[in-house]
Amino acid sequence: MLVYTSVTKSYIPKARVLARSVKRFHPDWSFQLVLSDNLPTRFDLANEPFDGVLTIDQLGIPGWKSWAFGHSIVELCTAVKGIAGLLFAARPGVNKVMYLDPDIKVFNSLSPLDELLDQYEVLLTPHLLVAEEQTQAIMDNEISALKHGVYNLGFFAARAGGQGREFMDWWAKRLLLFCIDDIPGGLFTDQRWCDLAPCFFDRLHTLRDPGFNVATWNLAHRPITKDVQWTYCAGGVPLRFYHFTGYDSGAGLGMLMRYAASQRVAHELWNGYAADLKQADNSNPIYRHWRYGSFSNGELIPLQARRIYRKRGDLRAAFPDPYLAEKHDCFLSWWKANGQTASSELPAKRGFRHRIINLLPPRVAFIARQAKQRLALGRPPRP
Structure with missing residues (x-):
């Protein structure tokens, strides 16, 4: 199994937390960093939890600078995921490939995914497994999934050959051409494409285990607890990995307060992630500037x-x-x-983050807007 994530400098500390959590349970799995940026000063791979770094100029994209320029920071980090997966799948000895977003942390063994890939060839996780009942939750979660994609592509796993490779090839070609944030035009970076994937690939499996890809959009139906061994659980099963989406912008905290205000262990999880990021040097100013910004x-x-x-x-x-x-x-x-x-030739639009921020409590919304402004300048949010 080869695991990879896609980042710019500002997300290297998060990628460290992710890589260390993967290696804790799977020290024999290879973990690769895909970097659409310059390496930060004093970066030494020998002292990192990564087994290798693949930079954007090594992806073999013709005219890559011209291509990269047409993408925002989020669009670029998602656009390279498909072609990077293909390159990793072609490496000798690689039988399976897994992608995890850098703002994910693994809390238990991912061996069930390894085993599922012996039976299926592509694995995806939907944002939601349970239908919402409340109007606000329908708006926040179900309508959001309709806009941004049924599946959360912060995770996918595939075999290196067969339909797994065919899926990555199909996805990569579309991301090279159409990986943009254009919800009115039917696109949201890399995600909306995979709404079609089950139609094209009959060896694709939709993962319905509530312990995988837990996040604020499904947390109300997967309460975080601890069992008698003090192992984290989600919805009564082992928590495999948690996706801390919206951590920097403040949107994640706002949604946590809305849907899991009474979940003490969920807040403990978020506080623990803050400590992990601090240990990973998240506040260091060397990560602030995006080379292609x-x-x-x-x-x-x-x-x-x-x-x-x-x-x-x-x-x-x-x-x-x-x-x-x-x-x-x-x-x-x-x-x-x-x-x-x-x-004047381009339509004006406001994206998902703007709309979500408007749903937050006033104080949280103020913090989120400040964080958004700093991110737009290539700077990390204030700790």
Whole structure:
């Protein structure tokens, strides 16, 4: 089994927590880091819990700088997941591949997944296993899943050959072309594509064990407890891994308070994750800057500039390296001269995080908006 995650520098501390939790239960599994960024200063793989690092320039994507420029930070980290999975599956000795988002922590053995891949060839986890009854929960969870995808692609597992490889190949091709956050257009990065996957791959298994991929969107139906051995459980079964989505933005805490305010052990879980991140050096400023968030002169790249560059083939042909800003004839110069007019070609929209933040209690919403602003600048939220 080869396990991997996809990050920029700012998520390396989270990836450390994830990798250590995987290695605790599966020291013989390989854990690989896919990095769409520069390595931070003083990074030494020998002192890390990762077995290897695969950088975006090593993925074999033609014109990768031009391609990467058309993506926001979240879009880029999700767009590389498919092609990276294919490369890992092609490595000698790799029979199975598993992806886990960096904001996940493993709490128990993942051997059941290994065993399921002997029977099936692709494994996915849906956001929800139980229908909601309350109107607010339907809006928060079921309608959200309809918008963002039935399956949460913070996890998938597949065999390295057969339909597992066919699935990764199918998914990778679509992510290279259409991995964007465009809910009105029917897309949400890498997730909406996999709504179609069960139609195309009959060896795909939908994992219904409530111990896998527990998160605030399903926590009300999977209460976190401890058994007599003090092992974490979710919905009465062993908690295999928890997905701390929205930890930085504050949205996760808001949803935790809404759906698990009385779950003492769930709050203990979140407090423990905060301690893990502190130990993993999460507040260190060396992780703050995203290399591909700025032009080469340090100016931040507006999202609208990425969108218009992605949309127009003439701009991609004229400026094959849009990050360059040291010469007069560059994309940045074109953008400064034409950006206001060009932006009018693009529809304005506000994404999922904006809508979720508006649902939070006022104090939590204020903190979340501050965190969102810092993330937009390539900086981690304040501890």
